[in-house]
Amino acid sequence: MEGGGGTLSEIHQSAKKLLLRSRDGLERLERLEYSATAGTGSETELSFAVKKDITQIQSLCVEMERLWRSVTAKPQRDLWKRKVEQIAEEAESLRASLDKYNLRHQKRMREANERAELLGRANGDSAHVLRIFDEEAQALHSVRASARELENANAIGEAILSSIHGQRERLKSAHRKALDILNTVGISNSVLRLIERRNRVDQWIKYAGMLLTVIFLFAFVYWRH
Structure with missing residues (x-):
């Protein structure tokens, strides 16, 4: 069977080649994500190329689905149906992995921008930052001192209650x-x-x-x- 872009077998072979290239590109992206060159422009270019290949695969799946439906022999039709569905599922899995990568990439870029902004503020107004840290340290010291005072008061109260309880027991014994x-x-x-x-x-x-x-x-x- 032939379509506008070739026979069903030819389109299937083209889709498989694109799958291999997309899978390889995604693996390269994941390696770059944790390498020293992370955040460079090469990641963006490679991500765009992988996305383009996946989109093309999905278009080929639409074309192959149209072609296998016109196969007259039922065994051949069922066989091509399974092959096309397998290609479509792999393409969808690659797209999901690419989307997850893009989300992580966007998060890394946002965090990098926030860190740069914070460093810029610190360099521009370091005294203000130091004053904030000093106030937080003083507040933390006050909280700890208050906690110690509460612990001491609680210990004294427990000792008094224990003494009263002992005196009460002795009075009961004397009364008996x-x-x-x-x-x-x-x-x-x-x-x-x-x-x-x-x-x-x-x-x-x-x-x-x-x-x-x-x-x-x-x-x-x-x-x-």
């Missing part, structure tokens, strides 16, 4: 001991009173027994006479 002593004293007084009552009862029983014994003896003697 006092209650135990009072309870013991109360029980002892009750026992003593019970003993005294028992002694008095025993004495009455003793005296009553003695009296009954005397009466019994007098009665016995009287009845014998």
